[in-house]
Amino acid sequence: MSTSSRYPFTAIVGQDDLRLALLLNAVSPAVGGVLVRGEKGTAKSTAVRALAALLPPVRTVEGCRFSCDPAAPDPGCPDGPHPADGPGGERAARMVELPVGASEDRLVGALDIERALAEGVKAFEPGLLADAHRGILYVDEVNLLHDHLIDLLLDAAAMGASYVEREGVSVRHAARFLLVGTMNPEEGELRPQLLDRFGLTVEVAASREPDQRVEVVRRRLAFEDDPAAFAGRWSGEEAGLRERVAAARALLPRVRLGDGALRRIAAVCAAFEVDGMRGDLVMARTATALAAWAGRTEVAVEDVRQAALLALPHRRRRNPFDAPGLDEEKLDEVLRNAAADDPEDEPPTPPEGQAPEEPGGRDDDGPGPDGGGGGRPDPGDGAGDGSGGLPPQRTEDSGAPAPEDAPEALTGAEPGESGGGTPRPASAEQRAVAAGEPFRTKVLSVPGLGAGAAGRRSRARTEHGRTTGATRPEGALTKLHLTATVRAAAPHQRARGRSGRGLVVRRDDLRQATREGREGNLVLFVVDASGSMAARRRMGAVKGAVLSLLLDAYQRRDKVGLVTFRGREAEVALPPTSSVDAAAARLQALPTGGRTPLAAGLLKAHDVLRVERLRDATRRPLLVVVTDGRATGGPEPVALAGRAARLHAAEATASVVVDCETGPVRLGLAGELARELRGTAVTLDELRAEALTGLVKDVTDHHRARRAA
Numbered sequence: 239m240s241t242s243s244r245y246p247f248t249a250i251v252g253q254d255d256l257r258l259a260l261l262l263n264a265v266s267p268a269v270g271g272v273l274v275r276g277e278k279g280t281a282k283s284t285a286v287r288a289l290a291a292l293l294p295p296v297r298t299v300e301g302c303r304f305s306c307d308p309a310a311p312d313p314g315c316p317d318g319p320h321p322a323d324g325p326g327g328e329r330a331a332r333m334v335e336l337p338v339g340a341s342e343d344r345l346v347g348a349l350d351i352e353r354a355l356a357e358g359v360k361a362f363e364p365g366l367l368a369d370a371h372r373g374i375l376y377v378d379e380v381n382l383l384h385d386h387l388i389d390l391l392l393d394a395a396a397m398g399a400s401y402v403e404r405e406g407v408s409v410r411h412a413a414r415f416l417l418v419g420t421m422n423p424e425e426g427e428l429r430p431q432l433l434d435r436f437g438l439t440v441e442v443a444a445s446r447e448p449d450q451r452v453e454v455v456r457r458r459l460a461f462e463d464d465p466a467a468f469a470g471r472w473s474g475e476e477a478g479l480r481e482r483v484a485a486a487r488a489l490l491p492r493v494r495l496g497d498g499a500l501r502r503i504a505a506v507c508a509a510f511e512v513d514g515m516r517g518d519l520v521m522a523r524t525a526t527a528l529a530a531w532a533g534r535t536e537v538a539v540e541d542v543r544q545a546a547l548l549a550l551p552h553r554r555r556r557n558p559f560d561a562p563g564l565d566e567e568k569l570d571e572v573l574r575n576a577a578a579d580d581p582e583d584e585p586p587t588p589p590e591g592q593a594p595e596e597p598g599g600r601d602d603d604g605p606g607p608d609g610g611g612g613g614r615p616d617p618g619d620g621a622g623d624g625s626g627g628l629p630p631q632r633t634e635d636s637g638a639p640a641p642e643d644a645p646e647a648l649t650g651a652e653p654g655e656s657g658g659g660t661p662r663p664a665s666a667e668q669r670a671v672a673a674g675e676p677f678r679t680k681v682l683s684v685p686g687l688g689a690g691a692a693g694r695r696s697r698a699r700t701e702h703g704r705t706t707g708a709t710r711p712e713g714a715l716t717k718l719h720l721t722a723t724v725r726a727a728a729p730h731q732r733a734r735g736r737s738g739r740g741l742v743v744r745r746d747d748l749r750q751a752t753r754e755g756r757e758g759n760l761v762l763f764v765v766d767a768s769g770s771m772a773a774r775r776r777m778g779a780v781k782g783a784v785l786s787l788l789l790d791a792y793q794r795r796d797k798v799g800l801v802t803f804r805g806r807e808a809e810v811a812l813p814p815t816s817s818v819d820a821a822a823a824r825l826q827a828l829p830t831g832g833r834t835p836l837a838a839g840l841l842k843a844h845d846v847l848r849v850e851r852l853r854d855a856t857r858r859p860l861l862v863v864v865t866d867g868r869a870t871g872g873p874e875p876v877a878l879a880g881r882a883a884r885l886h887a888a889e890a891t892a893s894v895v896v897d898c899e900t901g902p903v904r905l906g907l908a909g910e911l912a913r914e915l916r917g918t919a920v921t922l923d924e925l926r927a928e929a930l931t932g933l934v935k936d937v938t939d940h941h942r943a944r945r946a947a
Contacts, residue, residue: 334369336383692758695796700755803836
């Protein structure tokens with residue numbers, strides 16, 4: 239992408255935290271990259287792509303596909319060995335984008351297995367990790383990448399090298415890059431273990447200030463009308479910021495991280511119960527980069543504070559329903575307490591009510607790059623305004639979006655909850671009740687062998703897992719089955735004129751290993767929110783059970799959806815998504831009341847599954863119906879519910895009915911519904927892990943008996 243066709247970094251309006259985090263990584267790639275979380279349309283991708291133009295140019299060995307530095311070539315480079323101080327050229331820093339649908343070979347590179355076996359040579363085609371070496375690797379929608387790709391990506395980022403091994407043949411090359419990932423939390427979360435591997439995280443949201451929104455639109459339209467002219471208007475600010483990045487990089491080795499700053503970092507990480515030591519290390523590197531960015535050679539208290547706000551929020555998640563964040567009042571208190579115990583004389587924490595100086599503004603009291611007093615003037619129009627050297631017209635965001643109001647409950651007649659079914663008068667409006675405490679459940683799996691997206695729930699043919707057989711490859715060979723290949727080639731050796739010890743192997747002999755692992759499924763919850771579920775203790779227990787199943791779905795990398803039914807109709811409270819957070823939020827806000835249109839709920843679920851089969855035919859569904867089995871409202875509600883259930887049974891949809899009926903007298907209606915669905919019924923008590931040992935077997939036995947019939 240040419241510079242003139244790239245939106246200028248300095249022209250981005252607002253998003254101060256995002257810009258600062260990216261610039262700190264440009265100053266010190268050891269910080270460990272940035273994860274940008276936020277709603278769509280908030281300039282996440284624009285900012286990342288614009289950053290590449292601010293990085294210094296890269297000197298490379300001529301002809302090296304792995305971008306070796308002529309001054310210090312990689313001794314293990316596959317294109318080497320390169321002589322020290324050999325001929326070299328210069329190119330701009332690259333920004334390499336990893337598509338969500340990329341294969342493992344596209345990411346790490348691929349060995350030509352056929353040539354390796356037949357000719358004994360290492361023919362290696364570099365992947366995106368090699369292209370990104372000494373540049374930026376950008377992953378849009380990083381939360382939608384397969385787990386094994388994320389593991390490979392983050393391992394390479396941590397080690398600074400990529401390893402490719404196939405059937406005893408291995409290649410290693412350097413892979414040091416600035417890793418930036420963006421994601422929309424509504425589309426699913428990363429596992430906490432993976433969140434921890436990103437150095438910094440920032441939350442972005444669109445401004446609620448009309449003037450700032452107007453300026454965003456005005457600049458974007460001007461850029462689209464004439465990209466070259468727009469970039470030209472910002473060329474001065476871009477050049478100034480580029481110089482400042484280079485100056486901060488040069489200053490970084492001289493920045494001192496004193497014992498007082500280290501004690502503050504340790505105190506903050508301990509107070510916020512940060513697991514492991516990666517948080518401490520990232521904070522230390524970030525605080526050092528902040529000092530260099532501000533033109534100082536000493537890490538100050540405000541650097542530690544800002545580093546904590548960028549490096550710790552995503553390390554505070556204890557379960558997938560926790561929102562990332564940091565209590566700033568607690569942070570200030572910890573820093574004050576640490577300062578009281580610190581004998582070193584360091585700059586004090588800013589007084590209450592006064593915002594700390596934005597790193598990157600003019601620092602008149604701190605030392606400059608030369609170690610003397612007085613900060614270096616910022617390039618561009620942003621000097622001295624706290625804008626990090628960026629142009630003015632920065633208006634603070636007025637705040638995050640207002641939370642959605644909980645939907646109002648509908649009133650209506652409720653069937654009685656006693657065994658006799660005596661109707662009660664129309665109840666008062668029932669608002670949402672809090673969920674009970676989640677608990678650990680065992681897996682509910684879909685019977686048979688699937689071929690869907692990699693996950694951890696049901697058996698499936700996958701790229702990773704145990705080898706179960708071999709087949710002829712369709713397209714490029716990725717997983718060689720060596721024994722099957724040798725068996726296929728052995729009978730033809732005499733006809734092929736074999737004379738030495740080596741095996742003569744041809745393309746037709748190669749065999750692809752077939753592997754069996756686990757897949758993720760679509761778990762569609764159909765939740766009864768009618769009046770018969772309105773008793774607070776019962777609905778709280780039901781919500782707790784569904785939250786427990788949602789937590790299990792998160793851990794097993796499933797998609798989830800939520801259908802609710804109450805009153806006169808059913809609705810899709812949440813279309814199928816990878817975000818269990820969104821499902822949990824919809825569940826918490828779910829009110830109860832009214833009649834029980836069970837048939838409507840099952841029919842709505844049938845429509846949702848029909849559409850999802852068209853979108854992704856390989857992802858198998860698991861239907862989880864949470865109800866007491868009652869059906870009221872409309873003509874022949876029980877018969878209608880039975881016909882709706884048989885629609886799911888006819889399409890072989892794996893299903894489990896969670897029976898919510900309570901009391902000494904039970905009608906067993908949920909069990910009847912499970913039989914119509916040809917699924918399994920389980921009570922709320924049986925759903926707990928300690929009581930669920932036989933449930934997976936029951937589900938499997940039901941479907942095996944059905945197939946036999």
